[in-house]
């Protein structure tokens with residue numbers, strides 16, 4: 001049997017690699033250089049306080065409510081933990097079974113569990129972007145919507161699916177192909193065996209090429225699990241199994257797009 005992640009106390013707890021200085025925790029601490037023994041001339045006005053510049057927001061682009069925790073919880077939890085403002089742009093309400101309104105509320109709860117501010121969540125629910133496994137979304141439309149969001153919120157990092165869509169859903173893949181030249185980081189899709197071997201996938205994830213890797217501690221896994229449990233309308237029996245055995249609840253490996 002595959003060991004449950006909650007029982008593994010040896011999980012690595014660090015953000016192992018970040019691509020730029022702005023992604024490192026505490027990267028924006030301003031070092032004071034004033035010598036405390038020096039007395040400034042009395043006529044000198046006091047120096048204005050130096051402000052700490054917050055890191056540019058990261059944007060998670062997803063197709064449906066629950067994508068954020070099913071596929072990107074490790075990255076979201078880690079970025080929030082590093083003080084990076086994380087925003088979520090969800091392109092549909094997930095209305096395939098007419099549960100869109102319920103699922104939008106569940107998305108808010110789930111993002112709250114991940115530490116994402118509720119004011120940073122946008123669900124577009126565009127009529128031309130229905131939640132449907134056989135409807136191809138218009139790439140130009142998706143591109144323009146994502147680009148507009150990036151520009152208006154000064155996004156510094158974009159995370160979304162790769163060309164495999166992780167689960168293979170056409171809406172996921174459409175996000176990637178809509179504007180892949182714009183996107184910075186894509187969560188790697190894996191084969192079905194790696195997808196369901198939980199923490200046992202760690203050595204493979206580690207050894208295979210990637211630009212970023214996010215690995216959750218057992219405590220952080222509980223946070224991701226709590227987020228998943230917010231999606232009550234989606235918690236069919238197989239989702240409970242997914243929670244226990246999916247490597248995406250513990251590990252995200254991402255590639256940068258040049």
Ligand SMILES: [Zn+2]
Nearest residue numbers: 063064067169
């Ligand atoms: Zn989805």
